[in-house]
Amino acid sequence: xxxxxxxxxxxxxxxxxxxxxxxxxxxxxxxxxxxxxxxxxxxxxxxxxxxxxxxxxxxxxxxxxxxxxxxxxxxxxxxxxxxxxxxxxxxxxxxxxxxxxxxxxxxxxxxxxxxxxxxxxxxxxxxxxxxxxxxxxxxxxxxxxxxxxxxxxxxxxxxxxxxxxxxxxxxxxxxxxxxxxxxxxxxxxx
Numbered sequence: 001x002x003x004x005x006x007x008x009x010x011x012x013x014x015x016x017x018x019x020x021x022x023x024x025x026x027x028x029x030x031x032x033x034x035x036x037x038x039x040x041x042x043x044x045x046x047x048x049x050x051x052x053x054x055x056x057x058x059x060x061x062x063x064x065x066x067x068x069x070x071x072x073x074x075x076x077x078x079x080x081x082x083x084x085x086x087x088x089x090x091x092x093x094x095x096x097x098x099x100x101x102x103x104x105x106x107x108x109x110x111x112x113x114x115x116x117x118x119x120x121x122x123x124x125x126x127x128x129x130x131x132x133x134x135x136x137x138x139x140x141x142x143x144x145x146x147x148x149x150x151x152x153x154x155x156x157x158x159x160x161x162x163x164x165x166x167x168x169x170x171x172x173x174x175x176x177x178x179x180x181x182x183x184x185x186x187x188x189x190x
Contacts, residue, residue: 009035013162016170018077019046020065020099020108020116021057023085028092028099028108029057032069032081034163039134044119046133050126053085058133062121063105066135067113070159071172073097076112078170104138114143114158 014034021029031054036046044066048055058064069077076095083091092099099108104118119135146157161170 008166010166012164012166013171013173014165016069016077016161016163018065018067018069018080018110018113019054020067020110021054021063022061022107023053023057023089024060027089028110029053029085030080030092030095030097030099030108030110031085032077034165042137043122044117044135044137046135047129048131048133050131051086055131055133058121059124061106063102063107064119064121064135065102065105065107065109065116066119067110067116068158068160070112070114071161072159073112074161074170109141114146115153116141 015037017033017036019031019033023029031052033046033048035048036044039045046066054064076097079095080091083094085091088094098111100111101107102109102118105120107118109116109118117137118139118141119137121133122136123134125132125134140153142153146153148154148157156174156176158173160173162173163169164171
């Protein structure tokens with residue numbers, strides 16, 4: 001038997017991504033977000049609420065970074081999701097994280113996050129359900145510690161976590177359990 005829950009944003013897994021932008025005074029702003037992801041081969045879609053400081057920064061700078069946090073940054077990443085830069089202008093400084101300016105876009109790269117997408121803002125759509133930001137990926141950078149022997153990004157080495165909207169939890173990611181476009185191939189023969 002199944003239980004009805006009505007209309008809820010219950011989908012799992014949800015990503016835990018870190019959006020990096022610069023404020024008007026060139027200080028770093030980072031926020032955690034979960035409502036977004038890849039929407040084309042070179043595009044990401046972010047669903048945000050208009051009142052975020054990050055949204056003002058996206059409009060002013062036209063660029064952002066989107067990073068995957070590792071478990072080692074869970075505490076500071078969660079803090080960056082609950083603290084508002086509108087009310088706490090020094091929130092990034094409180095974390096002890098380190099940022100460098102991207103050489104490709106007008107946005108910060110947070111050194112402690114192992115994988116970062118450097119993006120330009122392509123379109124901002126104000127919809128009844130919120131603001132949708134479409135960003136073009138201009139580069140992906142990864143720390144050598146998350147690369148495999150062939151120099152490719154190894155998702156297991158990122159040691160990232162996912163967000164659980166249903167119980168407000170974070171869950172670790174890492175173990176590979178199958179090969180995409182191969183694990184179910186045996187059923188093609190039936």
